[in-house]
Amino acid sequence: MIRFSHRETINFIKSFILPITMNLETIREARERINPYIRETPLYHSSCYSQALGAEVFLKLELLQEIGSFKIRGAVNAILQLSEKEKVRGVLTSSAGNHGQALACAARMVGVSSTVVVPQNTPETKMKAMKRFGAEVIVFGRDYGETEQKGRQLERKTGRVFISPYNHPHIIAGQGTIALELLEAEPGLDTLLVPVGGGGLIAGIALAAKALKPGITIIGVQDEACPVFVESLKAGKIVDVPYRHSIAEGIHGLVEKETITFPFIQKYVDEMLLVSEDDIKEAIRTLTKRHCLVVEGAGAATSAALQKYKTMFRGRRLAVLVSGGNIDSKSLKEIL
């Protein structure tokens, strides 16, 4: 007879049972749970993009969350579901920045200690923010893949609860709450444009949006510099891709082979688009000048896709996730 440890059992439930049982109700419950702690961000009509595209373009300003990113949704949803024992052990994550900041912020809300492992290229802004929320920050790894392995390793060593930035049902459900806000504010939306890193955001949004409105088109956007899901969808499984650094470090890094986000993406995402670093920089400039918004690379990827694939959106009524705004002043200065 094979015996499972308590942790193995929990991980089995998280990886196999919970994702299967996730549905619109899970996302609705997440919304109830997190609403006192997060902002319902504005969905603004953009004349600028609408005119340029011959479409009705709405920007979902998730960068206006208190921590400058949508990641607070998933983090709060995960933290609020910790058991009392887990709270004592504290939480741990690996993050390119925004999830780490979100988890540290959420952990502080309920008085739980947090540790974040970040890759070497993490912007100073993001590390400072984590420390402000009382997190212990460990810099490790040349890229997110290495950082993530280190995090998993520390989990086994320290007993802290590892909360992946994407590969976790509570994270996916938290991010999915955005879809409920979108379709409440603009029920006529026919297309959603979502940035894809580890896939937690698009998995949650796609799950909820397709349940509410089966005909809606969900489009993911990745950085050419790191097209993990574009390649993985072709291969039918998560594959490693060679990748280089770019301004969009928030959607970079290799993805865990067994990530639970992949089946959601396979099932619900209609299309994936790629944008270049130059496209992203151009979008950052546009958002600065025309919308008074400071947007980080990963957050500007969707707007970059708007500009690059203009004709494809003609006549549509689409929402564009502007997911985060934590960019170093130095980088912003270089781009402007």
Next chain:
Amino acid sequence: MIRFSHRETINFIKSFILPITMNLETIREARERINPYIRETPLYHSSCYSQALGAEVFLKLELLQEIGSFKIRGAVNAILQLSEKEKVRGVLTSSAGNHGQALACAARMVGVSSTVVVPQNTPETKMKAMKRFGAEVIVFGRDYGETEQKGRQLERKTGRVFISPYNHPHIIAGQGTIALELLEAEPGLDTLLVPVGGGGLIAGIALAAKALKPGITIIGVQDEACPVFVESLKAGKIVDVPYRHSIAEGIHGLVEKETITFPFIQKYVDEMLLVSEDDIKEAIRTLTKRHCLVVEGAGAATSAALQKYKTMFRGRRLAVLVSGGNIDSKSLKEIL
């Protein structure tokens, strides 16, 4: 018997009769009128400023109006009250930028032609935006005072309807609608921090806020480089002050001697604060880094006052007008 021309009669009504009859109801009517055309902007709690000040600080994000400034409120309110004859004649204004853009935008909404006279130091961003809305842009004058005189002169010459950026009851009423949103969103507010250029914004806000909540404190903020109202309040009348250029061109310029904003400010504004150019630049950096917002000099003046006069706000529950975000990329780059 003295005879008045039609225009003289209208100007007499605008300058003397309307201001006396303005009250909370005027502002409420303005809100009804402009609401289909403008955004109810978010009022966001800022942890960053709240912690630094030991206060509850809320930012009113007027820079998220479609044109990047609160000025759209007054402009729409004025344009929608033009007579059919006036619509045919078109509108005219003098503006350091945002009001010009707002008036051009509002005029286009109802198919009215617009002309804007701008001073030489007007940022390129703002002029381009006016032209995008179909305005004729005339560059004239080293400072706003000269530009305004030119505008009044053109009014007499061309027959276009001059709509002052501040010295006009419809403009004041339009800007005052912000106070209704503020006290609806946060009825517990005890202090409002408002930037002061020609005084249209603070006049409208103070009128409405004091009517709704007589105990509320209204604080105006001016740039040290151009302290017109600070000096005028001391003198008991509008005085000219020597002034130099700074990053906050949006709240610069001499003010018309008989401006109807002055009695409102004398009656309702509790205090005036001055900030320096360095204070403003520091605030722009903070708003960029901590709130993902691109804010122009005039729009950052209130946040600059927060940082400069910290202790004065301890324990208060205050709203800070972040009034506009139309800053040239070049200037922003230099400040970051």
